[in-house]
Amino acid sequence: MARILILGGTGEARALAAALTDVPGVDTVSSLAGRVRDPRMPVGDVRIGGFGGADGLDEWLRAHPVDAIVDATHPFAAQITSNAADAAHRRGIPHVVLRRPEWSARPGERWHRAADLVDAAALLPDLGTRVFLTIGRQGVDAFAGLNALWFLIRAIDPPDVATPPQSTLLLARGPFAVADEITLMREHRIDVLVTKNSGGGQTDAKLDAARTLGVPVLMIRRPPLPSATATVDDVAGAVEWIASVTR
Template sequence: MASQGVAEDALDTTVEEGISRDERISRPDMASSSPITPRPTVALSLLILGGTTEASRLAALVADNAEIAPVLSLAGRTREHAPAPIPLRVGGFGGVAGLATYLATNSIDAVIDATHPFAARISAHAASACAIGDVPLARLTRPAWMPEPGDRWQVVPDMAAAVAALGSTPRRVFLTIGRQELAPFNGAPQHHYVVRSIDAPDGFTAPQATFITARGPFALADEEALMHAHAIDVLVTKNAGGAATAAKLKAARNLGLPVVMVARPPEPDVPTFHEPSEALAWVEKLARAKKLASPSHRAAP
């Protein structure tokens, strides 16, 4: 069983399901080496559900905006996380009720769900909790990958279907689905798996496996070399979208390899943005509305 370190899915690390019982609140002055911008009392209180590159980019955009008082929340699913330019909260909420309580207790004015496209549970919990508290909610997510000429994709709805798509004949399978959804592949031990994830997986018992702990972005030449070196027959991945790990799809296309692509779960019906700047504009509009509605603003001559 081999292991090697390289680098998988950018910052898509911390909010896969977001229900960790461990809850640690980072001191604001420890979240970044930069001083926290003073906020007026009418600043919009914003919760960013993060764990992605998009969330980090949005956090950077709001860090110096005096009209917004942001908090970045990470589920803590990976063993390490990058420093944040805004106050950072690490840990789960305890389901819908816990999140609704957090929103009310902390007087949250708006929520941006910038979690991973496959963090379906936390997205559903966010939608339900915001509905309970009548808190505005928007989604910030990268566009899904789309097949291009020469691709040999087989799109499947879930991991069980991905396992079935591999068939009974032994194959060399490149798994880039993260470390938390590997269990279904234990039921197909005839294959040799090359598993790449940010942290080493737990509970993967397939007898033939090579583990690569890695974090993107990845270069096309490196992806092609990896697939050659491991004699890969098929790539299994989730439609996470984004540029950091897209090179594996082009490498598979160039090498004529089939791809088993797990489709994204359904998204809640909320305003959705693909760029952090678009989400920022939505938040700034809410911040202006709150300022105009504040007693101090109405009382001003």
């Protein structure tokens, strides 16, 4: 029986765990960071909580041997991705990153690109005054010093860091409908959307809404993957990769 560690927390990770239940000779354990209070749980064995860095993951792998690792974490979960690549290399375990394709600007969209959250905060005052901030709860403090701007902050759980003084918190989990996103942005008179280039279809309705309303988008680039990292961009590719390394 081949044992696969899925580093999860995304829809792709849950879909992969479900797909592998139909593959003979394959068993999975999914690991969730535990940062969301009420996570959507995958099928199969699940562990919740951090490993304690690359060293902690290495120790966990020593105690719980696996035959392959699929990193299906969020595209902006740079630290666990780095730790997983490091620990997999140390242990000599096959390792792949499952990353959904990035969003690309389409005709009619006005994108401004930021290297990271700090860069986005520096660029934002020149783009608008009423901000729809859709980066999740982590990193909101990068915008806490922008006293002259008003923010609608949408996240699954409340931020546990400093927030901008003029802000309203909206707790919600996607997917979202385009019509609802248009209504939301109109009601709050949004004139700039800030988001991470997460890709996927769970939260892309806000981009359609922004295009419809002529609202500019401040798009935060993904962090780079560790060097020499193998990647697949969908669940089917991950299943094929697992088959290739466990036969």
